[in-house]
Amino acid sequence: xxxxxxxxVLVPIIVLVSGAAFLILMGAQGPVTKAGIxxxxxxxxxxxxxxxxLVVPEGITLTIEPGTIIKFKHYRGYKETWKKLGMGINGxxxxxxxxxxxxxxxxxxxxxxINGDWLGIVLGDTKNSEFNYVIVEFGELGIAQFDSExxxxxxxxxxNNSEGLYAERSEPVFMYNILYGNGYHEIALEQYxxxxxxxxxxxxxxxxxxxxxxxxxxxxxxxxxxxxxxxxTAGMESHIVVKRNKFENIGVGQKPPISIYAGSTAEIExxxxxxxxxxxxxxxxxxxxxxxLGYVPGDPEDSYLYVYDEVDETRxxxxxxxxxxxxxxxxxxxxxxxxxxxxxxxxxxxSLDFIxxxxxTGNYQKYGNDEIMNPRGLAYDGxxxxxxxxxxxxxxxxxxxxxxxxxxxxxxxxxxxKGGTMGMTTDGDHLYLKSRDGSKxxxxxxxxxxxxxxxxxxxxxxxxxxxxxxxxxxxxxxxxKGIGKFTTEGNLAGEIYxxxxxxxxxxxxxxxLWSIQRTCEMWDDPKIYQIEILND
Numbered sequence: 001x002x003x004x005x006x007x008x009v010l011v012p013i014i015v016l017v018s019g020a021a022f023l024i025l026m027g028a029q030g031p032v033t034k035a036g037i038x039x040x041x042x043x044x045x046x047x048x049x050x051x052x053x054l055v056v057p058e059g060i061t062l063t064i065e066p067g068t069i070i071k072f073k074h075y076r077g078y079k080e081t082w083k084k085l086g087m088g089i090n091g092x093x094x095x096x097x098x099x100x101x102x103x104x105x106x107x108x109x110x111x112x113x114i115n116g117d118w119l120g121i122v123l124g125d126t127k128n129s130e131f132n133y134v135i136v137e138f139g140e141l142g143i144a145q146f147d148s149e150x151x152x153x154x155x156x157x158x159x160n161n162s163e164g165l166y167a168e169r170s171e172p173v174f175m176y177n178i179l180y181g182n183g184y185h186e187i188a189l190e191q192y193x194x195x196x197x198x199x200x201x202x203x204x205x206x207x208x209x210x211x212x213x214x215x216x217x218x219x220x221x222x223x224x225x226x227x228x229x230x231x232x233t234a235g236m237e238s239h240i241v242v243k244r245n246k247f248e249n250i251g252v253g254q255k256p257p258i259s260i261y262a263g264s265t266a267e268i269e270x271x272x273x274x275x276x277x278x279x280x281x282x283x284x285x286x287x288x289x290x291x292x293l294g295y296v297p298g299d300p301e302d303s304y305l306y307v308y309d310e311v312d313e314t315r316x317x318x319x320x321x322x323x324x325x326x327x328x329x330x331x332x333x334x335x336x337x338x339x340x341x342x343x344x345x346x347x348x349x350x351s352l353d354f355i356x357x358x359x360x361t362g363n364y365q366k367y368g369n370d371e372i373m374n375p376r377g378l379a380y381d382g383x384x385x386x387x388x389x390x391x392x393x394x395x396x397x398x399x400x401x402x403x404x405x406x407x408x409x410x411x412x413x414x415x416x417x418k419g420g421t422m423g424m425t426t427d428g429d430h431l432y433l434k435s436r437d438g439s440k441x442x443x444x445x446x447x448x449x450x451x452x453x454x455x456x457x458x459x460x461x462x463x464x465x466x467x468x469x470x471x472x473x474x475x476x477x478x479x480x481k482g483i484g485k486f487t488t489e490g491n492l493a494g495e496i497y498x499x500x501x502x503x504x505x506x507x508x509x510x511x512x513l514w515s516i517q518r519t520c521e522m523w524d525d526p527k528i529y530q531i532e533i534l535n536d
Contacts, residue, residue: 031071035085038092044068049109050085050118058091058125066133067102071109072118074138078308079497082480086119086139089126098133100154100285107290108138115183115297116140116161116304123148131155133285136164138293142182145170147419152177154285159293161304162521163188164206167196169419175199178287182206183297184521186227189215191391191420198222200281203231206296207522209250212238212264213374214391220244223280224257228296235261235344236373236391246272246280261345298522306519307500314481314496315531318512321362322528325355327518329422329464330387331505331528333359334380338507338514338528341375341387342366354405357528359509368404372396377424377465378505379431381446384408386431390420395431395448411448423475425468438462438477440490456490467506467513474513476503483513485536494536499529 024043032044035052038060045065050072056062064070075083087094087106098104108117120139123129124146131152136142142157143150144166151173157164164182165174168191179186179201186203187210189196196217203209204225210217213236223246224231231250234240242258250257256273260266272278295301310317326343333339338357346353349368352375357364377388387396393416397409413421413433423434430451431444438461443452456462456478463477472493478484483503485494502518513531 038062044070047071049073050087053082053085053119054087056087056089056092056094061093061095062089064094064096064104066098066104068098069105069107071105071107072139074108074110074113074117076114076117076305078305078501079312079481081482084119084140087121089121089123089129091125093126094121094123094129094131096131096134100133102133103156103285103288104134106134106136106139110138113138113291113293114303115159115293120144120160122146123150126150135288136160141166145172148172151175154283156287157186158182159297161297166190167193169193171195173197173199174201176281176283177201178283179203180205181293181296184208185211187211189213189217191215193217202281202283203227207298208233212240214238216240218243221278221281222246223248225249227251227257230259231257233259233261234264234266236263238264239266240264241267242271243267243269244271244278246278248274262350298520302520304520305501306523307517307525308497310499311534312497314535315499315533317499318530318532320526320529321359322357322364322516323362323526324524325357325364325527326524327504327521327527328375328516329390329504330375330378331465331507331514331516332378332380332385333507333509333514334385339378339380339385340505340516340528341369341372341378349404354400359514359530362526367400370405371407372398372405374420376420376422377433379424379426381426381428386424386426388413388421388424388433390422393420395424395433395444397446409447414442414444414450423462423465425466425473427468432466432468432473434462434466434475441466441473454488454490456486457492460492464503465505467508469508474506474508476506483515496531496533496536499531500527 031047031049033049037055041061043063048070072085117138120141121143126148129150133154135156139160142160142164147169149171154176157179159181162184164179165187185208190213193215198219200221202223207228209227209231212234215238218241220243225248331340342353350370353366374391375387376390379386394410418436433442441454460478462475466475473486479495481495482498500517500519505516507514515529
């Protein structure tokens with residue numbers, strides 16, 4: 001049979017249950033293909049090929065039956081990013097419940113899959129979704145939830161490019177899972193998560209185990225093994241309870257393998273740090289594999305494309321600086337220098353250091369900061385610096401005086417009840433702050449009063465940072481190529497390809513764009529790029 005015809009064959013069955021219609025999809029002679037926004041409840045079984053980004057909207061339930069294999073069409077380039085696919089549960093419900101013998105797979109369609117082949121699963125505003133006996137592998141991330149309460153249990157989360165499990169403003173439960181080989185954190189909990197339950201998981205063979213920011217979490221009965229740097233970290237006013245967990249071979253002589261940063265608190269009781277008095281969890285399912293990746297993302301063997309062509313038809317990378325400073329989300333050009341904040345912690349003050357960088361030599365100097373916690377947008381109006389704090393939900397006005405950051409004013413961001421934002425710039429007179437969903441820019445006066453809004457046209461969304469260049473806004477996202485040029489009416493006026501993976505901050509020096517690129521979070525590479533625009 002013709003292979004193209006085989007893939008297209010499916011059996012749709014409409015079933016009426018209690019007055020509700022369900023579409024049941026089963027492969028008759030081959031896999032079913034799916035893409036786009038679901039319009040009614042569906043039940044999946046057999047093999048499903050996802051060939052376009054898939055959305056489960058509000059009011060729709062997608063049920064996935066035991067043994068189903070969902071394969072996402074993979075993409076490994078940088079010029080056609082819309083080809084990298086994933087699944088978004090946008091107010092709808094996903095029920096992926098397998099059995100110990102019939103696990104549900106979310107994986108790449110490649111014969112030789114690698115980390116980052118597809119985007120992953122993102123859930124927003126969903127309370128009844130659940131994952132039980134599933135395998136999620138080879139994504140940019142595994143499962144992320146925002147403003148949700150999702151249980152992930154009895155599942156295997158492995159070989160994803162960044163986090164295995166991620167949450168913001170949520171109340172997740174993670175129990176009886178196996179997590180390993182994810183690129184950054186096996187579990188990351190960032191921004192106002194409450195009552196997180198992490199129970200009886202095996203977390204092993206990665207770089208970091210569990211990381212918390214602005215989060216309260218309870219961890220009991222977990223087995224942490226062979227994490228390269230740390231088992232548990234907590235910062236940004238988190239509170240965690242760590243009881244009756246087992247730790248083995250964590251970091252290089254790190255005892256205990258738990259880091260609690262300034263401003264956070266922990267209750268650490270009755271754990272096994274090598275005494276052997278707590279058993280490892282045992283599960284009723286097997287860690288089955290169809291392909292062995294053979295490395296942890298970020299290792300020297302990693303084959304993912306993190307850094308792109310030095311020159312393409314839209315832009316040229318002139319230089320890279322900032323080695324040793326890691327990634328970040330805030331960058332500005334002011335007074336002939338680049339400025340940013342450190343990541344994670346500071347050396348001078350009680351919080352992150354403020355850093356001045358010579359754009360010619362790359363040399364830098366750090367200054368003390370005691371208050372700004374999580375900068376996600378930085379601007380300079382000729383007299384004052386302004387920074388958007390993602391965790392504190394505030395904008396701070398400050399100067400550098402006597403080698404330290406001096407705060408002159410602060411005010412709440414608009415619609416702070418929706419959560420933190422990232423991306424801010426100024427035209428000298430007003431501040432422009434990206435909304436949390438990226439659909440618009442808030443126009444603020446310097447007292448924080450909202451004086452206008454710029455809506456992006458054609459349902460586009462910004463990703464991370466923005467910068468004003470005198471006539472246009474340049475922004476991460478909102479276009480096909482990756483970095484877009486926008487008018488003050490919100491229309492796309494041009495675009496270029498980014499120089500490396502994930503443009504997280506932008507600055508303008510009058511002639512060139514500067515950016516902070518994520519590249520690989522585990523690399524100590526120069527992440528600040530000077531970009532010449534060739535053809536937008």
